[in-house]
């Protein structure tokens with residue numbers, strides 16, 4: 233389908249969940265994938281191993297996107313892994329919902345925190361990983377990115393549906409602003425820039441509440457027009473589509489990939 237074989241990709245936050253599914257999906261197309269991660273080396277190595285076992289090519293690169301030296305670390309390791317090849321696909325997927333260093337905020341309670349419970353430190357941390365990092369990762373990728381390249385940003389249906397997670401939702405709103413503007417700026421090089429907005433997705437390592445809370449999975453499935461829980465592979469398939477040559481005429485767009493969650 234896709235003519236992506238032989239290309240290269242950087243997927244941020246690919247150690248687990250949706251990012252890992254994106255990495256596996258692109259690798260299955262014959263793409264050499266840089267599996268970026270922050271803290272979970274074992275998970276990143278598992279993603280790389282699963283790609284290699286399936287006959288694909290990948291390498292893991294670590295960089296804490298909240299750290300000041302994140303970009304130098306990331307791009308030094310990326311250059312080593314690409315070994316002189318250009319980059320064809322950038323997927324800005326890594327994000328946090330709450331401050332992972334704040335045990336209370338990082339628990340399920342943090343996901344429903346009202347404005348009064350959010351600290352400035354947590355707000356800044358969320359914006360540094362979810363907004364500042366994709367902005368500057370993209371900036372640093374531009375000299376490496378081949379003409380005809382693809383940039384896909386992963387947002388969330390929370391920009392459309394007024395659930396809690398206020399700083400997280402605000403950060404995704406900021407991320408969504410990038411695609412149309414960058415599409416205009418980079419279109420002369422044939423580079424497309426799009427955003428995918430998943431709904432609640434069955435990520436067993438992050439969305440544990442879906443399986444721990446009785447009725448949660450069924451309740452979330454009932455909120456979708458398609459009446460089931462979204463899987464990471466549902467999002468990965470849309471990334472692969474936007475990364476493909478078939479999607480060459482689609483740019484600057486926000487693509488909802490939520491199974492029709494909470495449609496008006």
Ligand code: NDP
Pocket residue numbers: 244245246247248249250251268269270271272273295296297298299324325326327328361386387388389429430431432433434435437438439
């Ligand atoms: P996970 O929480 O499962 O994984 C997040 C990934 O981002 C991990 O690989 C993690 O790496 C990485 N990451 C987080 N913080 C940092 C950091 N400071 N530096 C470097 N890497 C970091 O996320 P999901 O799979 O649930 O979500 C993936 C994307 O999809 C996100 O953009 C999210 O907002 C979006 N989304 C998810 C939904 C869902 O229901 N799951 C719904 C809508 C949107 P490590 O663990 O190694 O630190």
